[in-house]
Amino acid sequence: MLSSPFTYMPDPAPKSSIPTKAGAPQPAPAKPKLTFLQAVSEGSAGYKKLWPYVDKYRGAFIASIAAGGGSAALTFAQLRVIQLVTKHSFSGGADAAVAKAGVAVHGFFVDMNIHTWADTAAVPAGPDLAHVMLICSLLPLVMMAKSLCDYLENYYLTWVSLKVMHDLRVKLFHHILSQSLDFFNRSKIGSLISRVSNDTRSAQLAITAVTDDIVTQPLTVVSIICYMVHTDWRFTLYSLCFFPLCLLPITIFGQRVRKIGRQDETSNAELMVVLQEALAGIRLVKSLGREPHEGTNFTDASNAMVEVGLVVRKAMAIVGPIIESMAGLGVWAALIYVSFSHMPFDHFTGLLSSLVVLYAPVKKLSKVHVSIQKAVGATTKIFELLDVKSSIIDAPDAVALEHCHGAVAFNNVTFTYNPERPPALRGVSVAIEPGKSYALVGASGAGKSTMFSMLLRFYDPLQGSITLDGHDIRTITQKSLRKNIGMVSQDTFLFHATILDNIRYGRLDATDEEIYEAARQAYAHDFILAQPQGYETIIGDKGCMISGGQQQRLAIARALLKNAPILLLDEATSALDSESEHEIQAALERLATGRTVIAIAHRLSTILKADQIVVMDQGEVKEIGRHEELLETSILYRRLYDLQFNQHESAAADDTPFNIINSPALAT
Secondary structure, X not given: OOOOOOOOOOOOOOOOOOEOOOOOEOOOOOOOOOOHHHHXXXXXXXXXXXXXXXXXXXXXXXXXXXXHHHHHHHHHHHHHHHHHHHHHHOOOOHHHHHHHHHHHHHHHHHXXXXXXXXXXXOOOOOOOHHHHHHHHHHHHHHHHHHHHHHHHHHHHHHHHHHHHHHHHHHHHHHHHHOOOHHHHHHOOHHHHHHHHHHHHHHHHHHHHHHHHHXXXXXXXXXXXXXXXXXXXXXXXXXXXXXXXXXXXXXXXXXXXXXXXXXXXHHHHHHHHHHHHHHHHOHHHHHHOOOHHHHHHHHHHHHHHHHHHHHHHHHHHHHHHHHHHHHHHHHHHHHHHHHHHHOOOHHHHHHHHHHHHHHHXXXXXXXXXXXXXXXXXXXXXXXXXXXXXXXXXXXXXXXXXXXXXXXXXXXXXXXXXXXXXXXXXXXEEEEEEOOOOEEEEEOOOOOOHHHHHHHXXXXXXXXXXXXXXXXXXXXXXXXXXXXXXXXXXXXXXXOOOOEHHHHHHOOOOOXXXXXXXXXXXXXXXXXXXXXXXXXXXXXXOHHHOOOOHHHHHHHHHHHHHHHOOOEEEEEOOOXXXXXXXXXXXXXXXXXXXXXXXXXXXXXOHHHHOOOOEEEEEEOOEEEEEEOHHHHHHHOHHHHHHHHHHHHHHHHHHHOOOOOOHHHOHHHOO
16 A cells, blocks of 8 residues: 555454454453543543534524523522421421320320429421412422523533534545545555444544533532531531542542443444445345355454443443442441431421432542543544545645646556555556547556556656646646546446436536436447436435446536546446447547547457557556557567457458547546
8 A cells, every 4th residue: 555644544453252253252452551540531632622512503502501600509509498398497406306106195194184394395386388389489490490501501412412423424424535546545445334324423422421410420429518518517527528439430430441442333333344245246246145244243342342341331221220329328327317316307408408309419429530531532532544545645735727628647657556566557658648548558467457546646757747638637636627527437326316317427517408418429329218216216325226337327428517628448348248338338439539548458349449448567668569560560469469450350341440549528
C-alpha cells in the first residue's frame, strides 16, 4: 500500500476473548491502571472535544442544566414539605397521636373502675382542617413542579444529544468520503460503519446519561444532605458514617471496567466487520457453500461481544447491592441514634424520606465511571478518525478546470502501493493527444489500471507529474478534474434503487428525457420498458435482479449521460452478448468524435482501430505505435498478440472493425 501520513488504525487489536476472522485469539496490549480521578479526567478530555458540538445548541443545553438544578432544589422542598405535612397532619406530631390513643384507653379503664395516668393527661385540640388541607396540598404541587423540571431536563438534554449525534454522523460520513483510496485500502468497511453508527450513538448517550449523572445527581445529593444537616446534623453524621466505604466497590470494579476499556465498542465493530463482509460477498459465500463457516465466524464474534458486555454489566450491577449494604449499616446507626435522642416524629419522617430519596442519585453516581469509560472509548475513536488527514487534498491555490480539451501527459511517473514491493509504475511517460484513442495492452500487473487511478488522482505520483491540458492535475480541484473524466469498468456497480436513479447518478441534474435518451443510445431503453415498473423498477443490491449484460448497459447509459471529454474504458462491453456488443459499439463509434479515449484492451476489436497502442510490462512503457507497426517491430507486442488476440483474429476479420475506444458515449 502507499504510505501515507496518517496513523489511524480503524481496528485496534482485540482482547484475548475476541476471535479474529480466522478464529485465533489475539492478546490485548497491557494498559496502565487508572485511578477513579484519572478516569474522570480522561472522560472530561473526551467531553472537551464534544463541547464544540454541544455549544452549537448552548441555549437548550443550559436550559436542561437549569431544569436539573431546579429538580434538585425541589427535592429539598419536597422533603421539607413531607416534614410539615407529617407535623400538621398529626396535630402536633406523634406525641399528640399517642395522647389521643391514651384517652381512648383511659375510657376503657374508667369503665373498669381503674385509674390510669390518662386521668390527668391533656388532650390536644384537633387540627384545623383548612390549615391541614393547605399544608397537604403543597406536597402534590411540589411533586408536580419537580416532575416538570425532570421532563424539561430530559427533553432538552435528549434534543441536544440527538442533534449532536446527527452533526457527528454527518461530519464523520463526509470526512470518510473525503479520504483517499489508500485510507480505504487500510480500513475495514465494517469498522467504519461501526464508527458512524454505534460510536456516535454511544457519544449521544454519553451526553444524556453522563451529563445527567455528573450534573443533576450531585446537585440532588447536595440538596438532600443540606436538608438532613438542617434538620439534625447528628442523624446525618450517623447515617452517612459508612458512606466512604461505598467508594471501595466503585474503585475496585471501576478498575475492572477500565481494564476491559474500549473492548465493548471494539467487539461491536468486529461483529460489524464479519456481518458486512459476509453480506457484501454473499455470491462468493453461496457459490463455495461457506454459509456454515460465516455463521461460525459471526457466532464467535457475537459470543465475544457477549463476554465483554457481561464483564461491563456485571461490574455495573454489583456496585448497587454493595452500596445498598453500606447504606443499610448507615440506617442502622441512625436508628440507634433516634432511639436515644427522642427525635420528634415529623423530623424522623423527613429524615427517613431523605434517606430513601438519597439512594437513587447515589446509585447512579456509583455507575458514572462505567458510563465515562464508554464515552471515552466512543469519542476517542470518533475524533481519532476525524483527525485523519487525507493524503490526496486540493492545493490551497487549486483552480477549477472549466473547459477541458483532453490533452493528457504522463511525465516520468513512478508510483508504488507499498515501498517494500516493486513499483506499480516506473518512469512512465506517455503523451495523449486530445480527441484520439489509445489502447493500453500488457499482462496482468503491467500497470494499466494504476494509470487510470493516477489520472483520476486517486493517488499522487512519488516522482514525476501528470498534466491535463498542460496543467499539473495536483493544481486542479479534484471535483473539476473528475467531472471531465468518465470511466466505465467491467466491474459495474449499481445501487439498490430504481433504474432511473441509477442512470441519473451520472449527472444528478439531468431531466427524465435526457435519461431516456441516454438509455436509448446504450440500447437499454427496450429492456427497461419490459421491466415490471419500467424506469421505476428497483433492481436490487448491485443490480442483482437484472442480467450482467443489462447491468453493463445501465452503466454505459450512466456514462453517456455524463458526457465527459475524456473516457476511460476497462472493457466496457465485456459483459454483453455479440449482438448487443455490435449495437453498442456502433452507437459508441458515432459518439466518439472529439473525445479522448483511453482503453484497457483485452480484445482484438478494442485495439485494431486505436490511434496509438501503449505496450506495458512490469510498470514500464515498452513501445507505443499502431497495430501494424507493433506487429513488425515489437517482440513483446507480438507475443501478447499471439497469446491474447491472435485466436480471435479470424473471427474479427468477418466483422466490420470499428473503434470502440473512440466512443465518447462512455463518459461516466
